[in-house]
Amino acid sequence: MSQVIDHPKNAAIFNKDAERVSWHDKALWHVREKRDVSAASIPEWEELRSLASQIKKHTLSKLDHYLLEFEAKASANGIKVHWAEDAEAHNQIVASILKEAKATQVVKSKSMLTEECGLNHHLEAQGVSIIDTDLGERIVQLAGEHPSHIVLPAIHKKKEEVSALFHEKLQTEKGNNDPDYLTKAARKHLREKFMKAEAAITGVNFAVAETGGFVVCTNEGNVDMGTNIAPIHIACMGIEKLIPKMEHLGVFLRLLARSATGQAITTYSSHFHRPRKGQQMHLILVDNKRTEQLNRPKFRASLNCIRCGACMNTCPIYRRSGGHSYEHIIPGPIGSILSPGKDLKKYSSLPFASTLCGSCSNVCPVKIDIHTQLYEWRQIIGKEQSLNKTKRKINQWTGTLMAKPKAFHGFGKIARTSLRILPDALINNPLNVWGKQRDLPEAPKESFLEWYKNNEQHES
C-alpha cells in the first residue's frame, strides 16, 4: 500500500527555516525574471506558445501513428527500438542491454524519465556503477537525494552545503565554497568517469517521427561527452516526447530554454540519428501510465509538457515549499497534475498545494491549463476519496447552509456575536488554524444585509 504524502506537513517543515525559504524563493524568482526578459525579446512569443500547443495536441491525437512512423524510421537508421509498458520493463531492458555487453561502468545524462523509473537503484542492485553526469544531478546523487527541480536538480542546496558534500565525497578543500573551484573539481571527477564508461544513458527531449532521430538538450555538454566515448548509447524517452516533423523542432527549441532558464537556446542541442561506426544505439519508448493519462480528456494536455520547469519557478507555493515536499519525481504545479494519474490516493494532497493563482498556466510554453486541471483533480478526489469523510461532511453541510439564507444569516449572527464576546484565548485556540499566525477579522455588530434591511430597504 502506498503511503499518502502530506504536502502541508512537508511544506511546514521546510518553512521552519525562514531564511532558507527566502533564499530558495529568490533564487527561483531570479530565474523567472530571466525567463520574462527572454520571452519578451520574441515579439511572437504568444503565437509560438499557441503553435507548440497545437503541434502537441495534434501529435497526441495521432500518437499511435507517429510512434509507428518513428519506430520504422529509427530502425531503418540502425537504432534498436524497444517498447516498455512500465518502469519495471524499462529497467529490465536497460539491464539486459548492459548485461549482454558485460558493461558495468555507466554514465548517465540528466533524464527525468530514468528518475521516474528508478533506474539507478535497479542497476546498482545488479552491481552496475551508474554515475549522473549533470552537475546538479551528480550533487544530489552524492547526497543520496532526488532532484528537487527538473531543470535545477540541486537548487535546494546552498554552495556551502555542496562544498561540504564534495569535501566528504570528492576530497576537495574543506570550507572552500568558491563555485568555480567546486565546478572544476566536479569536472575532473566526472572526466574520469566518462573515460571509463562502457555505456552512456541519455534522456530524450524531442524525437522526430519524420526522421527517426532524436534531440537531447543540455548546458554542460555531458551528453556528448558520454555518447561520444562509450560504445553503447541507450536513450530513454516517454512516448509523449514525439513531434511529427523536423520543421516543428525549432518551435520547441526556441521555447524550451527561454522558459527554463531564460537562455535563447540550450548550449548544446545534440541531434542523434544513427549509431556511429562500431557503436550500438538503443532507444526505449516508455509508456508507464501515459496512455492512461491520454485517455482522460480533461488531463490529456498534461502530456504536452516539455519539462522546462517554468511552472515551478513561477509557482509561489513551490518556491516556498521546496521540491522535496511534493515527494514526486516531477514536483510543482505540473507534477501535481501528473502524479494523481499515477496514484490518486498517494498524491491526493498535491492538487491542493496551490492557490489556483493561474500563473503556471500563463507561463507554460505549451499552454497546459495547469490550474484548471488542479481544480479538476480536486473534484475527482472529492468524489472518490473515501478516507476524508469529515471534509465531505463539512462541504455538504456548507452547501446546504448556503442554500438556506435564513439558516446562514442566523449562523453568521451567532458566529459574529461569539467572536465579539468570547475571550481571545477561546477564539485563537489550536483548533482554529486560521488564528495560529493570523487574527480573525473584527466582527461588526451589523452585517451588510442587516444594515441594509434596517436603514435602506424602505427607500428602494
Add this chain to the structure above:
Amino acid sequence: MKVGLFIPCYVDQFYPQVGKATFRLLQHFGMQVSVPLQQTCCGQPMANSGFECESVKTLQHQFSLFADCEYIVAPSASCIMHIREMGEKDYLSPEDKAIAHRFLDFTEFMHRFKLIDQYEGQSQAKVVLHKSCHGLRGMGLGQCSESMTPADNLQLELLKKVEGIQMITPNRADECCGFGGTFAVSEEAISVRMGRDRLQDYISSGAEIITSGDMSCMMHLEGIIKREKLPVKVKHLAEILFESVHLHKKQAQHVASY
C-alpha cells in the same frame, strides 16, 4: 439601469463597510440598486475544495434572487470569476447560464458603462494595488507579469482617477498573497509565509494602504498585519473610491463657500 448588488458571504459578515461603499457608489452613478436580502454565497469555497457538486444549490439560489436584474455587480472578482466559470457547466439550465454571464465585477462594471469617465474624487493616500489572482488572471483586469499578451490595468486606471493619490509600485507586481480560500487553512504555513512576503514588499515600497478588488486577499493580509502590528492598512478598492468621492465633494463645497 437596474443593477443587483451581490455581496459575498464573508464581506456581508465581516466587512459591511465594503458593501456599503459599493452600494453608495452605484447610487452615486445613478443606478437603481436591488439588494435581495436572501443572498448568501457564490459556492466557490466548496467547489475549490473538490465539492463542486455540493455548491450548485447555493449558486442556483443566488440566480433565482437576481433573475430580474439587467446586471449583477459584486465587489469581488474572485466570486464573479467563479460564477461565470460555473456558467459554462453543462448541468446548468440555459436560463441559469444566461444569468451567470450577467454577473460583473465592480471594476468591470465601472469600465463597461464608462462610469470611470464620470468619476471625480481625491485623496492623499499612499496606496499599493494588490492584484488578486482571480481578478488579474481569471478576469483579465490587468497585465500579468508572466504573460506577453498586453492587457489594460483596469483597476489601476480606476485608482488613477483619484486626484492626488500616490500609487506605489511594489517589487513583485502580481504575486499571490497566499489566501486561496481553504488553502489559507489547509496549507497554513505556506499561506502565512506568502502573506508575510507580500506585506514586506508593500511596506518596504512605502505603501500606507493596500487595496484590492477582492476583500478575501485583504482579510488574509489584515490578519497578519493585526497579529504582527505592521504599519499598513487594508481597504477595498470601492472603499477608497467612495471615501475619495466624499472628500472631493467636501472640498468642492469648501471652495464654493468662499
